[in-house]
Amino acid sequence: MQLDTVRAVVTGGVSGLGLAVARHLVARGGKVALLDVNDEKGAAAIAELGDAAARYYKTDVTSEQSVAANLEAARGFLGGLNAAINCAGILGAGRVLGKEGPMPLAQFQGTVMVNLVGSFNVAKAAAALMQHNEPGADGERGVIVNTASVAAYEGQIGQAAYSASKAGVVGMTLPMARELARFGIRVMTVAPGVFWTPMVDGMPESVQQSLAASIPFPSRLGKPEEFADLVAYILGNPYLNGETIRLDGATRLAPK
Secondary structure: OOHHHOEEEEEOOOOHHHHHHHHHHHHOOOEEEEEEOOHHHHHHHHHHHOOOOEEEEEOOOOOHHHHHHHHHHHHHHHOOOOEEEEOOOOOOOOOOEEOOEEOOHHHHHHHHHHHHHHHHHHHHHHHHHHOOOOOOHHHOOEEEEEEOOOHHHHOOOOOHHHHHHHHHHHHHHHHHHHHHHHHOEEEEEEEEOOEOOHHHHOOOHHHHHHHHHOOOOOOOOEOHHHHHHHHHHHHHOOOOOOOEEEEOOOOOOOOO
16 A cells, blocks of 8 residues: 555554654655553644644553444544554563562463553454455555564563563464455564663663664664654555564574
């Protein structure tokens, strides 16, 4: 699809990778609905992007009712829905056996609920709407792009919950793409490495430098704009389907 025809919902869209995607799409003539839980950042994002091209919907991605209702409302604002980009996620860091004892099961469940179940929840609700779109070139009706992590492949100590949730996102990509193929809906996943996000920005400079030095080439943290550029390329290339793309500067995470 052409970027100026993109009508997208972006979860986690008011900051970090999600906001970078929204900026990229709006700058090229697309329209976006930002699904997130931070009202203050949501208002700031809409003020930046313009209320003609973007709208914020307070959304808990783990709520089936909230997601379905807000996607329906977003489709009305956008004048259609042909893209869903899942960027909402939490770290959920913690050791299986920590200083205070075993990880509470609720912590593991909470991480999986947001990162994996939330991604599935948005994807299936978006697909339910996209299936009714008029087919474009190659019969395409929509594109779903999920966000995993390189931790899905080589999770570090303290990332058992996070890695499991992101590995689940990788695992559902191909079967979902195969199933939705008959509706003309593509499904892709991006697995970013270490990127400049608000979380990293708050780390000590020495930690930031250590992270950058661990990346083979280029030896720096990824830029959110590079993530957004890849998402936009996925939207525009109809032969990309059912795959997870690592975007990581050839890094491989060490055990800790």
